Amino acid sequence: MKKFTLLFICLLSIQAFSQKPVILISNKYEFQKKPNTYNINNMLKAVLVSNNYEVYFDDEPLPAEVANNRCDVLTGVLLDKSNMFMTKIKLQIKDCQNMILFETDEVKSKDKDIQAGFIETIRLLSPELKKFKPSIKKQDVVTIAKDETVSTSQKYQLVEVTNGYVLMDASLKAKLQIYKTTNPTVFIADKFGVKGVFTKLPNKGIFEYYMNDTLVVEEFLF
Structure with a gap:
C-alpha cells in the first residue's frame, strides 16, 4: 500500500506544471559566432511563443516545476543549411533522450541581406510548426485534506545496487533511486528529479521531500 501524507497544510492542489508544451532553445547555435547573432534566437523564441509554446533559453535559470520535469521538456535545434x-x-x-520527434521542412529566403534573410526564414517556420502536435503530460488535480491519505493496493520491492537501492513496483518499474549515506537506515532518494530523504524501516520505507514549500511524506510498503 502506498500512502501520501501532507503535513502543515489544510488543502493542497497538485497540477501539471504547464498546459503548454515547454521547449528549450539555445541562445547560440553551432553556426553562430556570438549569442543571438542577427537576432535569430529572439525571433525563434517569439515564433515559438506565438505557436503556443512555453519557451526558455537553455542558459537561463529554469522554474523549479520545469527543472524537475525535464523529461516533459522539448528541445529545439536550429540547423543552418545556407x-x-x-x-x-x-x-x-x-x-x-535526444530523439528527433519532428523536423520542419527546409525554409528559404533569397534576400541578399543576411539578417533580413534569417528573419524571413524564422518567420516561415511558423506554419511549419503547426504541423507538429506535441503531447502534453497532464496530471489530475488532487485535493487532499489534512491527515487524509490516498492509498493504493500496490506493494514495492528494494533491489540492491552498488551505491544503494532501486525501489520498484510490481511491474518492475523503477520508482525511486536510493543512495547510501553513513547511516544504514537513512538514504538520499531521487524520484524523477524530486530529491528527498528516504528512511528504511523493517517493512516499509518513508520518502520525505518538499513540494511548493510543503513537506510531503510518502510511505512504501514492502
Missing part, C-alpha cells in the same frame, strides 16, 4: 545564394534553415524538435 549557401552564398540563399538562406536556408530547418528546426528539429527533440525529446529528453
